[in-house]
Amino acid sequence: MDNMQKQELASLTLTQAAGLLAKGEASSSELTKLMLDRIAASNNNAYITVNAEAMAAAEAADARRREGGSLSPVDGLPMALKDNFCVRGMKTTCASRMLENFVPPYTATVAEKLADAGTVLLGKVNMDEFAAGNATDTSYFGPTKNPRDPKRVAGGSSGGSAAAVAEDTAYFTMGSDTGGSVRQPAAFCGVVGLKPTYGRVSRYGVVAFASSLDQVGPLNKTVEDCALTLSLIAGRDPRDASSLPNPVPDYLAGLKGAEGLKGLRVGVPKEYMGPGIQAEIRENVKKLIADLQTAGAIVEECSLPQLEYALSAYYVISSAEFSSNLGRFDGVKYGYRAKSYDGYDDMLRRTRSEAFGDEVKRRILLGTYTLSAGYFDAYYLRAQKARTLIMEDFRRAFSQYDILLTPTTPVTAWPLGTAFEDPSKVYAMDLCTVSVNVAGLPAISLPWGTDREGMPVGVQLIGPTLSEDRILQAAHGVEALSLHNYGEGRGQKGGGVHV
Amino acid sequence: MSDYKAVIGLEVHAELDTASKIYCGCTTAFGGEENTHVCPVCLGLPGALPLLNEKVVEFCIKAGLALNCKINNYSRQDRKHYFYPDLPKSFQTSQLDLPICYDGYLDIEVNGQTKRIGITRIHIEEDAGKLIHGLTGTRVDYNRGATGLIEIVSEPDLSSPEEVYAYMETLRQVLLYTGVSNCKMEEGSLRCDVNVSIHKEGEPFGVRTEMKNINSLSAAKAATAYEIKRQKQVLEEGGSLFQATLRWDDAKGINYVMRVKEHADEYYYFPEPDIMPIVISPEKVEAIRATLPELPKARQQRYKEQYGLSDYDANILTVSKALSDLFDQAVAECQGPAKACANFIMGDITRLLNEEALQPEEVPFGGKELAELANLASQGAISSSAASKVVEMLFQPEFAGKGPKAIVEEQNLGQVSDQGAIKAMCQQVIDANPKIVEDYRGGKKQAISALVGQVMKASKGKANPAMANQLLEELLGS
Amino acid sequence: MEITKETVLKVAGLAKLDLTEAEALRLAHEMGKIVEFADKLSEMDLEGVMPTTHAVKMENVFRDDEMQPSYPREEILANGPERDEACFVVPKVVE
Ligand SMILES: [Zn+2]
Numbered sequence A: 001m002d003n004m005q006k007q008e009l010a011s012l013t014l015t016q017a018a019g020l021l022a023k024g025e026a027s028s029s030e031l032t033k034l035m036l037d038r039i040a041a042s043n044n045n046a047y048i049t050v051n052a053e054a055m056a057a058a059e060a061a062d063a064r065r066r067e068g069g070s071l072s073p074v075d076g077l078p079m080a081l082k083d084n085f086c087v088r089g090m091k092t093t094c095a096s097r098m099l100e101n102f103v104p105p106y107t108a109t110v111a112e113k114l115a116d117a118g119t120v121l122l123g124k125v126n127m128d129e130f131a132a133g134n135a136t137d138t139s140y141f142g143p144t145k146n147p148r149d150p151k152r153v154a155g156g157s158s159g160g161s162a163a164a165v166a167e168d169t170a171y172f173t174m175g176s177d178t179g180g181s182v183r184q185p186a187a188f189c190g191v192v193g194l195k196p197t198y199g200r201v202s203r204y205g206v207v208a209f210a211s212s213l214d215q216v217g218p219l220n221k222t223v224e225d226c227a228l229t230l231s232l233i234a235g236r237d238p239r240d241a242s243s244l245p246n247p248v249p250d251y252l253a254g255l256k257g258a259e260g261l262k263g264l265r266v267g268v269p270k271e272y273m274g275p276g277i278q279a280e281i282r283e284n285v286k287k288l289i290a291d292l293q294t295a296g297a298i299v300e301e302c303s304l305p306q307l308e309y310a311l312s313a314y315y316v317i318s319s320a321e322f323s324s325n326l327g328r329f330d331g332v333k334y335g336y337r338a339k340s341y342d343g344y345d346d347m348l349r350r351t352r353s354e355a356f357g358d359e360v361k362r363r364i365l366l367g368t369y370t371l372s373a374g375y376f377d378a379y380y381l382r383a384q385k386a387r388t389l390i391m392e393d394f395r396r397a398f399s400q401y402d403i404l405l406t407p408t409t410p411v412t413a414w415p416l417g418t419a420f421e422d423p424s425k426v427y428a429m430d431l432c433t434v435s436v437n438v439a440g441l442p443a444i445s446l447p448w449g450t451d452r453e454g455m456p457v458g459v460q461l462i463g464p465t466l467s468e469d470r471i472l473q474a475a476h477g478v479e480a481l482s483l484h485n486y487g488e489g490r491g492q493k494g495g496g497v498h499v
Numbered sequence B: 001m002s003d004y005k006a007v008i009g010l011e012v013h014a015e016l017d018t019a020s021k022i023y024c025g026c027t028t029a030f031g032g033e034e035n036t037h038v039c040p041v042c043l044g045l046p047g048a049l050p051l052l053n054e055k056v057v058e059f060c061i062k063a064g065l066a067l068n069c070k071i072n073n074y075s076r077q078d079r080k081h082y083f084y085p086d087l088p089k090s091f092q093t094s095q096l097d098l099p100i101c102y103d104g105y106l107d108i109e110v111n112g113q114t115k116r117i118g119i120t121r122i123h124i125e126e127d128a129g130k131l132i133h134g135l136t137g138t139r140v141d142y143n144r145g146a147t148g149l150i151e152i153v154s155e156p157d158l159s160s161p162e163e164v165y166a167y168m169e170t171l172r173q174v175l176l177y178t179g180v181s182n183c184k185m186e187e188g189s190l191r192c193d194v195n196v197s198i199h200k201e202g203e204p205f206g207v208r209t210e211m212k213n214i215n216s217l218s219a220a221k222a223a224t225a226y227e228i229k230r231q232k233q234v235l236e237e238g239g240s241l242f243q244a245t246l247r248w249d250d251a252k253g254i255n256y257v258m259r260v261k262e263h264a265d266e267y268y269y270f271p272e273p274d275i276m277p278i279v280i281s282p283e284k285v286e287a288i289r290a291t292l293p294e295l296p297k298a299r300q301q302r303y304k305e306q307y308g309l310s311d312y313d314a315n316i317l318t319v320s321k322a323l324s325d326l327f328d329q330a331v332a333e334c335q336g337p338a339k340a341c342a343n344f345i346m347g348d349i350t351r352l353l354n355e356e357a358l359q360p361e362e363v364p365f366g367g368k369e370l371a372e373l374a375n376l377a378s379q380g381a382i383s384s385s386a387a388s389k390v391v392e393m394l395f396q397p398e399f400a401g402k403g404p405k406a407i408v409e410e411q412n413l414g415q416v417s418d419q420g421a422i423k424a425m426c427q428q429v430i431d432a433n434p435k436i437v438e439d440y441r442g443g444k445k446q447a448i449s450a451l452v453g454q455v456m457k458a459s460k461g462k463a464n465p466a467m468a469n470q471l472l473e474e475l476l477g478s
Numbered sequence C: 001m002e003i004t005k006e007t008v009l010k011v012a013g014l015a016k017l018d019l020t021e022a023e024a025l026r027l028a029h030e031m032g033k034i035v036e037f038a039d040k041l042s043e044m045d046l047e048g049v050m051p052t053t054h055a056v057k058m059e060n061v062f063r064d065d066e067m068q069p070s071y072p073r074e075e076i077l078a079n080g081p082e083r084d085e086a087c088f089v090v091p092k093v094v095e
Helices: A003-010 A014-023 A028-041 A054-066 A109-116 A159-166 A183-189 A223-233 A257-261 A279-294 A305-328 A344-355 A358-371 A377-400 A423-439 A468-486 B054-066 B161-178 B217-236 B282-289 B296-307 B311-318 B321-333 B338-356 B367-378 B384-395 B404-410 B419-432 B434-441 B445-458 B465-477 C005-014 C021-043 C073-077
Strands: A047-050 A078-082 A120-125 A149-153 A173-177 A192-195 A215-220 A265-269 A298-302 A403-407 A443-450 A456-462 B004-015 B078-081 B091-094 B101-110 B113-126 B130-133 B137-141 B148-154 B190-200 B209-214 B244-249 B254-260 B269-271 C088-091
Touching (some): A003 A028, A028 A054, A047 A159, A109 A223, A159 A173, A159 A215, A183 A215, A183 A423, A183 A443, A183 A456, A192 A223, A223 A443, A223 A468, A257 A468, A265 A279, A279 A298, A279 A443, A279 A456, A305 A358, A305 A377, A305 A423, A305 B078, A305 B269, A305 C021, A377 A403, A443 A468, A456 A468, B004 B161, B004 B217, B054 B101, B054 B113, B161 B190, B190 B217, B217 B244, B296 B311, B321 B338, B367 B384, B367 B404, B419 B434, B419 B465, B434 B465, C005 C021
Parallel strands (some): A078 A120, A265 A298
Antiparallel strands (some): A047 A120, A173 A215, A192 A215, A403 A456, A443 A456, B101 B113, B137 C088
């Protein structure tokens, strides 16, 4: 296989690669070896841990296929998990010094489901420390670079997941999304990222950031791949009390390209098209609106006035839950413990102070502050009430529209090492994504052109509760328009990635 | 100047008698090798999620109904945060403002007076692990961690150590009757925190101190008495009290300060996002109410009305549900008076339980056997001393499976009521004890009991004493 | 709302984090900025609005009271920074 062929093989979509395996034109071992070589050659720092058993798993998949006993259409396809998914016997670091050597004795439900489908785990990918961040620059193991321009951030917190898909070192990856952590890096790296309805995919075994907002989601090369991946992981998990019992529809059935856009009622919340959004991104969205109309969709501007408060509500709720969830890291049962200390309390303080990074500390402090006596009502309780109003806003909007269209991010990927004036400016970058988590809704981000410097622009489609099939259908239509507009290469202009 | 009044409130923690822990399937069995009843959920591993045990909710409702509480239709769990090595998640999953039960009461009796003690609330929460303090370090065992608890919070309606004792005793009885907890205080299944303050009539309440984790009724009483006395002494000496958490040292009989009371804001709470709200329908409440057993108060009433037992007997019989159940089963099969069954329970059976250090639940025979024994006794087929022997044998493993009748026959314990045989023995006794006979004939009528005793001795306890008495009188009177 | 260095240090105490003076000062400034936009919530009219604690409308999700096997002790203890053959070990805790 020459380099050209290898590049071609690596850049196949999940669906295409599955086709090759089915036809016997490639083996899981070949694809897995290819991915491992590319991981080793990459300078983007997408991976934290490479699975030493990956080749063995690939060989087992090939053996199953030879014997006609494939577990699923994706049996043998190599993928990666964000490093907050627990996998028995494999390090799960959450990109923190705290868990640098933590080897969980149990496996996350989603990781189990993917293993049951026969996919090959290549390894664990980089993220912001404990998922607190939006640029994968708070990782204890260093930032992940954006494969589209290694001088820029990959986004976060699932930056490694997005980068691995963009640099073709995995056919798909899993991430987790608390305030945009799947969709924003997907947008920054020019890939597809889905945040399902809260409760659609099990959270069991995924290290929690903010329990009432967290949702697991896939990152893919195409919408079709995304639909396929979602069908592998969705569904009720008796180990997660918040997991929804509703049956899982056939997500692939409704995909019909631009056809699927006919008659679609699309609302465009004006709150996410204001001056806070980079002008080129607004231009791209306007272009999409025009294309959608041409394709037969009905597109209107709409207003969700409470969205203005979503960012505030989000940061209050997520920090509170974060501070609570991170209390367990105390140097007693697992994880880091300070080397020297004087007594239990000192051990506790030193352990936490030495092993948590700045951003994690900042959010723990913020969360503790807003929960502490005298502030609970002003912050946490108000945030939860705001949450009620935000959900009502969405409900009203969905009585008029099938989906809502917004930019995924206010800006495109910023240069690594950008000094923001203060953390609140970084938090404001989550403007368009957090409301979806606050309301527990499903949303997808997919590439829609680039900015002037060639950095991908992501657009977000939001649907009502459990409308993953609908937003996938719409996204499939948008993807078709993108191919038409921006040419080959999975809807990305140029498509040249730096490995 | 002891015109101080004590104001006392109790927080009682009862470990629930479920098979598995509150959020995972690990066993709740007491003991076991350290850290062998532990899994990712109860170890608080990152990513592990709790799943609420429905029985914990049902037991809480059941306890609430037995304590005359109202049941919240909408309830939920909250996280209570503090750092301690026995708390794996660094928060205790508990309930803050929406407990399952609220606004109930428990009637207690002290010195023949009934007093109603308000129950503020009952909520569910998880227990902590166990710390084993060594010389250099503390070892942590999470076996007990995340066992389901109910916390029963009383109103500050108690005013004396005796009331504290009676409250705990009555509450323990109710919990045992409802079967929600085994209440084994020696295993820590039932513990209480006692809050005490004192003040003078007409003056505002005093400064409150809290004694934590007291695990016996007598310790609760002693600690309360000590604390009231201590507070009085401080105030009478012109000192001032400060809010503090105290630890009762039962061996030394003193309280010492664990820590000066933390500010309330040190525990911060918020709704537990990983556990869905608990909605309890009126139908569910009624279904659980239907499973409530007859409670001690009602039983006592029934025993008095139905069987004519005294207050005293009725109280004693109902202290333990197991013994009370034994009584009910025996009475149902007994042809003689119920009092006969009651006497065996309050006498020989209680004595043997104490001697053998057994729990009331461990009586090795049932109501059928007790009824059989009571029948034999009331028919005069065995003497009371023989009956005691039978009870003793029923407690011995070698007699397991044998009923009283079989034992009486096998051991030849049957009472001799054969007039001829007893008459012969009486004559022998008269002949052998001329001095006593002389006393009797000289007017000391009570001397006859000494002769009856001799007959009993001669018959190895088998003679019917009433008959012996009668025959002796006949023989001597002639 | 203004956040003082003292507030930051008090909160850090609750959260069991040690901060240097300089860190506390910096964090006071940063947290002040963040709390500023959290304070936006005070503009909202929330009279009579019920708080949302869970993003999905689910209730009474229970498990049956059934015992499951626990984990082998070696696996439970395996990640413990300090342990003996049966227990995790921490510096002596005095009550
Ligand atoms: Zn467990």
